[in-house]
Structure formats: C-alpha cells, structure tokens
Amino acid sequence: MIWILGFLVCIIIIILIVRSIIAPHELDIGVASKDLLIYKDQLIEVEKDLEKGILNKIESDAARIEVSRRILLADKRSKSENTITKNPKILSRLVTATIFLFILIGTFSTYAYIGNPTLKDMPLKSRLAQAQENRSNRISQENAELLVPDENIEAPDDYLDLVSKLRSAMQDRPNDMQGLRLLALHEFRLGKYRSARKAHTQIINILGNKATAKDFVDFAEVMIVATNGYVSPEAETTLRRALELTPNDGRARYYSGLSMAQNGRPDVALRLWENLLNEGPENAPWIPLIKDQIIDIARLAGVNLSEDQLPGPNSEQIDSAKNMSDQERMEMIQGMVTSLSNRLATEGGSVNEWARLIRALGVLGETTSASNIWKEAQNVFSKSAKDLEILQKAAKAAKVSQ
Numbered sequence: 001m002i003w004i005l006g007f008l009v010c011i012i013i014i015i016l017i018v019r020s021i022i023a024p025h026e027l028d029i030g031v032a033s034k035d036l037l038i039y040k041d042q043l044i045e046v047e048k049d050l051e052k053g054i055l056n057k058i059e060s061d062a063a064r065i066e067v068s069r070r071i072l073l074a075d076k077r078s079k080s081e082n083t084i085t086k087n088p089k090i091l092s093r094l095v096t097a098t099i100f101l102f103i104l105i106g107t108f109s110t111y112a113y114i115g116n117p118t119l120k121d122m123p124l125k126s127r128l129a130q131a132q133e134n135r136s137n138r139i140s141q142e143n144a145e146l147l148v149p150d151e152n153i154e155a156p157d158d159y160l161d162l163v164s165k166l167r168s169a170m171q172d173r174p175n176d177m178q179g180l181r182l183l184a185l186h187e188f189r190l191g192k193y194r195s196a197r198k199a200h201t202q203i204i205n206i207l208g209n210k211a212t213a214k215d216f217v218d219f220a221e222v223m224i225v226a227t228n229g230y231v232s233p234e235a236e237t238t239l240r241r242a243l244e245l246t247p248n249d250g251r252a253r254y255y256s257g258l259s260m261a262q263n264g265r266p267d268v269a270l271r272l273w274e275n276l277l278n279e280g281p282e283n284a285p286w287i288p289l290i291k292d293q294i295i296d297i298a299r300l301a302g303v304n305l306s307e308d309q310l311p312g313p314n315s316e317q318i319d320s321a322k323n324m325s326d327q328e329r330m331e332m333i334q335g336m337v338t339s340l341s342n343r344l345a346t347e348g349g350s351v352n353e354w355a356r357l358i359r360a361l362g363v364l365g366e367t368t369s370a371s372n373i374w375k376e377a378q379n380v381f382s383k384s385a386k387d388l389e390i391l392q393k394a395a396k397a398a399k400v401s402q
Contacts, residue, residue: 042289073199140233141223145194155190196226213243217242236259250284257273268305270301278393340356348380355391355393361398
C-alpha cells in the first residue's frame, strides 16, 4: 500500500503549493515603503506643531507641501518595488508547481503502465516460494491436452489410408517397436498430437532402461507440442531423464529453459538459453526460438539485453547477407568480430560476449587470436567456475582447448 501513501503525500504537497499561490501575501517593505511611513509621520508632526504654535500658518503650509511631495515620490517608488518583488515570487511558485505537476503526472503514468497496485510486495524468498508453488500446482499433461484440439492437416487420400491401416495393424501388434515409431511419426505429421503422444508412451514403456536421451527428448517434444507449448510436469520429468543421460542435449536444455520461464524463474531460463546461444551451432533449430524470446525473458529477469548483444548476426545483418558473395559475407563477419573485440578491449563485457568472440575467431580460422583471447578471458573470469566452464566450451569449439 506504499503507492497509496505516496499518492496522498503528493496531493498534500499540491494543496500547499496552490494555497501559497492564491493566498494573499504580505509584501516585503522596501526602502521607499519605509520612507513613506516616515513622511506620513512627519506630516502628522507638522499638524501637531501648528496646533502648539511652534510653526505659523505659512511655515506649516510650506512644510506640509514639501512632505506631501516626498510622500508622492516615495509612494511611486514603493509601488515599483512591490511589482518587482511580487511578480518573481508568483512566477517562481507557478514554475515550481508546474514542474512538480509534470513529475507527478509522469510518475503515476509510468506506474500505471508498468506497475500493478494489486500486487503485494514480494521479497526474493517469497517469489521463489511462489514459483515453486506454481510448479507444484500445474495441470497434468492429459488435462492440458483437453484444452488444445488436434490440428486438421490436409493430406492425400492414399496417405491417410496408409496411416489408417497402420493404426489397425498396431492394435494387433502393440509391442512392435518399428510400427510404434512409424505410427508416432505419422500421427504427429497429421496433427494428431495426442495419438502421437500415446504411441511415444508405449515406446518408452517398452524400451525401459534402454531408452536413449533422444527417445526421451522426442517424447517430451511431442507432449509440449500437444499442449501448444505448455511444459507439463510429465514433460519436465521426461526432459530431466534425458539430461541425466546427455547433459548437453540442446533440445532438452531449450525446453527446460522454457519450463523455467513458464514457472516464474526467468533468471534460470536466461542462463540456460544464453549458454545455448554461445555454444551454437548457429543453425541449431532452437537458436531462432531462443532469439525470439530471450530479450523478453531477460527483461523479466531484470537484465537489460538488446539484439546486438546476442551471439551471431542480428535479423538486419542476416537479411543483408542473403545477397552477398562469399567474400562479402566473410568480410561482414570479420567486421563484426573486430567490432566486438574492440568493445571488449575498451569497455569489457559479459562472459557470454567473450565466449562469442572466441568461437567467432575459431570459425574464421584465427586460432592464434582465439587462443590469446581465451587466455585473457581466463584471467578476467578466474573467480567464477561457472563462467570458466562457459569459456571452456567456447575454446573447445574454436579448437584452442582440450
């Protein structure tokens, strides 16, 4: 409720400023105003002296005229002083009020755009607990599939007839591994994702301990597609089993990051995806998927990330490279590498940018430069075992480390 208190404080300040502008003010007495008071006192004294006989009629008239003349001059100067003194004060108050109103409007407009007054303050520990609770309360794979209808993908009649015969055959041979793999593949191609998932379930059950990481990832991928991108608890468990067998599997790591992003842990998703981007290869199927989402994920994780900071060329550079010759394309890559190298040398950068440079130099065949950057990076990130692991992978890809 802090935002409510802040709003009330702002309103009170506005009221005080407005009152100070519209309320009558006692003007400061300048030199002319003080003289005016003295001359008025002198005029009173002249009248008293006339009554006492100190001054005669002629002398009192002369004194009265002289004092009156001085009063008129002093009154003119006093009005001028009041105008000079009063106007800057009013102007100053108006300027102050205007600036404050702009700040107030800007503050609450920004909060209205990015804030949510209905949310309670959540320290990190509470947010992590909330994320874990959300993970625990996710809907199951089967319930999620009920929310997503199968696609109706058009296909030739003879192809549909063959798939229909395959379904019938598998009812008689439910443990035929080759038949199950074919059925899972063709059901998936036809958009029958639930049927494909059921076929994969049978495959995993039959294989048992012989199931490979690829088997588990294929199974998880079908489950995720069947729920329109939702990573269910069952899919997450399957991905975990794949990573136990092959920790570096790119697809499993991508979908694991997606699961983290869906369950309140964009920080973990960002770390997983940044590593995948740096490891490549650039033509891996998960690379464009990550690039389409990672900037938003970084923002949710509180990290300022731009497209220019991502490994590999950005979308504009890719479009430009389509019409280039091989030589022009290599020159573009060389220019990107040189620019990155200069920036890291002068401004420094993240471990992912250093890894990106090492890998790029390896692609260009500049192994000596890649080796030198690798050695320098080890000194820069010597205190972080995790960062050194990222750099080690890049160095291996560039063939400058074992």
